[in-house]
Amino acid sequence: MRCREIQEALDEFNGIKAPVFLREHLDRCRSCRSYAESRRLVRAGFKALAEEPVPEASVGFAARVVRSLEETVGRVDPAWEFLERAGRRAVYASLVLAMTVLLGLLVPSWSPLRGSSTLELSPAPQLQAAESDPIFADDASLNSQPPPGNRKDLAPGQGPKN
Amino acid sequence: MQSSPQGAQELEWVLRSQKGDREAFGPLVERHERRVRSLVFHLVRRHDEVEDITQEIFIKAFKNIRSYNFQSSFGTWLMRIAANHCYDYLRHESKARVRYFWQMTEEGSRALEQTAESPREDGASIEERMSARDLVEKLLARAPAQDRIILVLKELEDRSVEEIAAILNLRVNTVKVRLHRARKRMLEDLDRLRQAR
Numbered sequence: 001m002r003c004r005e006i007q008e009a010l011d012e013f014n015g016i017k018a019p020v021f022l023r024e025h026l027d028r029c030r031s032c033r034s035y036a037e038s039r040r041l042v043r044a045g046f047k048a049l050a051e052e053p054v055p056e057a058s059v060g061f062a063a064r065v066v067r068s069l070e071e072t073v074g075r076v077d078p079a080w081e082f083l084e085r086a087g088r089r090a091v092y093a094s095l096v097l098a099m100t101v102l103l104g105l106l107v108p109s110w111s112p113l114r115g116s117s118t119l120e121l122s123p124a125p126q127l128q129a130a131e132s133d134p135i136f137a138d139d140a141s142l143n144s145q146p147p148p149g150n151r152k153d154l155a156p157g158q159g160p161k162n
Numbered sequence: 163m164q165s166s167p168q169g170a171q172e173l174e175w176v177l178r179s180q181k182g183d184r185e186a187f188g189p190l191v192e193r194h195e196r197r198v199r200s201l202v203f204h205l206v207r208r209h210d211e212v213e214d215i216t217q218e219i220f221i222k223a224f225k226n227i228r229s230y231n232f233q234s235s236f237g238t239w240l241m242r243i244a245a246n247h248c249y250d251y252l253r254h255e256s257k258a259r260v261r262y263f264w265q266m267t268e269e270g271s272r273a274l275e276q277t278a279e280s281p282r283e284d285g286a287s288i289e290e291r292m293s294a295r296d297l298v299e300k301l302l303a304r305a306p307a308q309d310r311i312i313l314v315l316k317e318l319e320d321r322s323v324e325e326i327a328a329i330l331n332l333r334v335n336t337v338k339v340r341l342h343r344a345r346k347r348m349l350e351d352l353d354r355l356r357q358a359r
Contacts, residue, residue: 011342038349045298046317054200055209057216062191065220069184072221081182 006032010039176236179227187227191220194237198244204318205248205310207299215251219244234328241329245311252307301348309344316341 006025010018010032018026018036026033058064172193178186199216206215223243230239302310315321315329323341327334 007346008342011345034353035349038352039345041294042298042301042345042348042352043317045294045296045301046313048293048295049204049298049302050318050320054196054203055212057195057199058213061195061213061217062188065191065217066184066188068217068221069187069224073184073225 003029003032007035010036172236176227176230179224180230184224187220187224190236194240195220197237198240201241201244201314201319202248204314206251207303215247219247222247238325238328242331245315245329249307249311252310297352301351304351305344305348308340309347312337312340313344313348 006022006029009022013019013022026036172190175186175190179190195216198219199212202215202219203209203212206212219240223240226243230236234242302313305313312326312330315326316323321329323334323337326332326341327337330337332340
């Protein structure tokens, strides 16, 4: 075992008689022996400190604490408490709403979260591209119009004649 | 939480205190005051400050009692508040801000060396002149607040590693590692003190 492990083991045997392998190592290792001696000294010091009596509380300590609570902590008004609770819930609700809106804005249209309905509603990609192109914009708008036979904006008799 | 009649009584006091009943907090103070005072005394080591700091801890506990969620015992929760309060005190109180020997300024270390080399005829070692108790008290006073709290909880308060983990809100293994390091740093400080002679 290395010295570091020996020293850690000495901590484990805090105040208990060390096993043979530790004592053998201590017999031949000056550094670990010094560590063990220091450890023993410190342990004795801690023991002496722990035996020191803790000062007693002055008479009426608890009553004094309760009295000082009246000065430092105001009485909790039930109405105020209700408002506080309601306010906290309103804040949480607003946060959830804000998160939902944000999520709605951030999720891309092609995301599966949006569903296929979005895709169906949007015009065909080719048509979109054509509409944005200044040269083919007119053609695109013409193509998007319903076939002549189906046009309802024309009065009867105004349609193309065969 | 607790199933004993004492525990049930305490639970009732806690619940009433959480609703703002200050009178219900009184019995909780009476029940836990001694343990809190002991921790404060061992950490701060100043008789004149112990009472005030203990009172501050209970006031802080009452102010935060609604955040107590019954996951640990009330005593453990209270000790956590006490340990945190003392930690802040030790960090901010200039008198407690003493350092390890090797971290001291040149002037500080010279002063300490002089103390160690004070006149002696019998050739006694520093440990013999300064009793083990005084020596450990001095070493503790120089220890960083984090080391001091963990050492006090283990060596003076005689808490188990599991209890320390609950109080400091750490994992058991973390407590073991920190404890070992704190002990080692203290012994290194003691060695340096010896070598300075």
